[in-house]
């Protein structure tokens with residue numbers, strides 16, 4: 001049984017990639033075979049884990065179009081038990097390539113199905129939009145982790161995101177569930193951050209992870225070293241926080 | 257003669273909306289009739305200027321599809337001389353609606369052309385992607401302001417952005433120019449921010465605006481009051497910085 005998690009939020013810069021990388025790495029460090037899928041044409045999850053796509057190999061683009069098996073696109077990472085399906089800039093064109101297809105939201109689901117049960121967890125990083133790539137994630141996964149930056153604009157986008165999730169649940173993926181909302185980049189010294197956290201707790205209650213990710217410069221330094229923060233600086237508060245988040249994610253996945 | 261500026265960067269959360277709002281507001285506060293166009297379905301530029309779209313009126317969505325004149329979509333804001341063309345959630349569907357059209361990159365240009373010379377400046381806020389909405393901006397404007405967050409991932413996306421601009425210049429909009437790159441959210445205390453700023457200066461030299469926007473909590477508080485920071489707290493450092501940026505923008509527009 002593979003647990004499939006999508007890390008989504010159409011608001012830009014809220015910590016999707018940072019969460020996807022460090023959650024996947026923390027799961028792998030516990031010995032759980034984990035796959036990180038980079039479905040964002042920007043490719044930040046690919047470079048943030050230090051993976052360099054091998055030229056000439058099939059990519060996620062061919063796998064989505066059914067032109068190559070998903071298994072051919074997998075790369076090892078520097079973290080034991082962590083595999084990565086790297087991004088491809090051609091993902092930008094997926095919307096156009098799949099326009100004529102009947103079931104345009106199916107390709108990612110088909111690609112992940114073809115991998116069978118070789119992974120305990122699959123974590124998918126989404127681009128900042130609610131277009132076809134994110135729709136493919138909403139169809140393919142069972143659980144969503146929603147990073148919410150403790151800023152005003154981040155609050156605004158949540159109702160649209162929730163509506164989109166509901167319409168997917170009543171249509172193409174009835175099993176879809178929100179595993180939790182994760183407060184990110186929280187600067188405890190500012191009133192704004194406290195107000196936003198309170199607002200999110202008021203609306204979403206237990207759906208909000210107890211773990212909160214504080215603003216931390218170590219998190220923004222790690223990508224330039226091509227490493228998740230949990231291996232770049234395992235003892236820093238950000239690594240502890242992502243470790244705590246991982247425990248919550250495992251517990252919630254096992255409960256549902 | 258109307259100066260048309262696009263504020264673009266496919267990386268999410270780098271300060272596009274914050275820059276578009278405060279640049280447009282600062283231009284208006286100098287008595288220059290200015291239009292802020294919100295081409296992001298998230299609608300942050302609309303709410304960040306406190307504009308509430310009137311029900312029943314034509315929106316930017318109809319204007320792009322040629323079903324209503326752009327002039328019908330304009331709203332006043334709380335800032336004198338600043339008009340806003342509010343966003344519409346249906347912008348998400350523009351990619352699908354325009355798929356069959358020959359010249360899918362033309363609609364925004366046609367809509368702005370129809371406004372004639374009533375504005376001295378038009379500032380367009382882009383979504384975090386290089387899809388059809390951003391392509392419409394690249395076709396319709398003459399100048400680009402590119403916010404660059406002082407973070408590692410923000411550097412990664414710049415080469416793709418530059419390639420896209422070049423291909424537009426050699427195709428659908430030969431007049432397109434990069435007015436400048438704006439360093440945003442700079443925390444002078446961290447090495448990372450200094451390294452990123454140095455890297456950007458090394459690559460882009462004079463194209464980088466002298467003005468740098470430091471990280472400032474006032475900037476993230478202002479949207480919850482529905483106001484640009486330049487009116488919410490005119491004396492704070494962030495407002496001064498956006499004022500300085502506006503002087504640079506006016507000078508560069510007049511030189512080109």
Ligand SMILES: Nc1ncnc2c1ncn2[C@@H]1O[C@H](COP(=O)(O)OP(=O)(O)OP(=O)(O)O)[C@@H](O)[C@H]1O
Nearest residue numbers: 012013014015016017018128185215216220268407
């Ligand atoms: N808790 C944190 N503290 C400080 N910086 C952070 C934190 N989390 C992420 N960052 C940094 O903030 C920036 C945005 O984070 P990230 O790229 O993960 O967001 P995203 O939602 O994936 O963005 P996009 O919408 O472009 O995909 C990155 O430069 C990252 O290194």
Ligand SMILES: Nc1ncnc2c1ncn2[C@@H]1O[C@H](COP(=O)(O)OP(=O)(O)OP(=O)(O)O)[C@@H](O)[C@H]1O
Nearest residue numbers: 012151268269270271272273274384441471472476
């Ligand atoms: N200089 C700054 N200091 C502190 N916070 C800032 C600064 N500039 C912007 N912000 C805040 O950071 C967040 C991201 O900024 P903004 O929404 O303007 O980016 P964007 O590029 O428009 O994002 P998107 O890609 O989602 O459209 C917002 O919550 C904003 O209030």
Ligand SMILES: [Mg+2]
Nearest residue numbers: 016017040044
């Ligand atoms: Mg990302």
Ligand SMILES: [Mg+2]
Nearest residue numbers: 272273296300
């Ligand atoms: Mg924005």
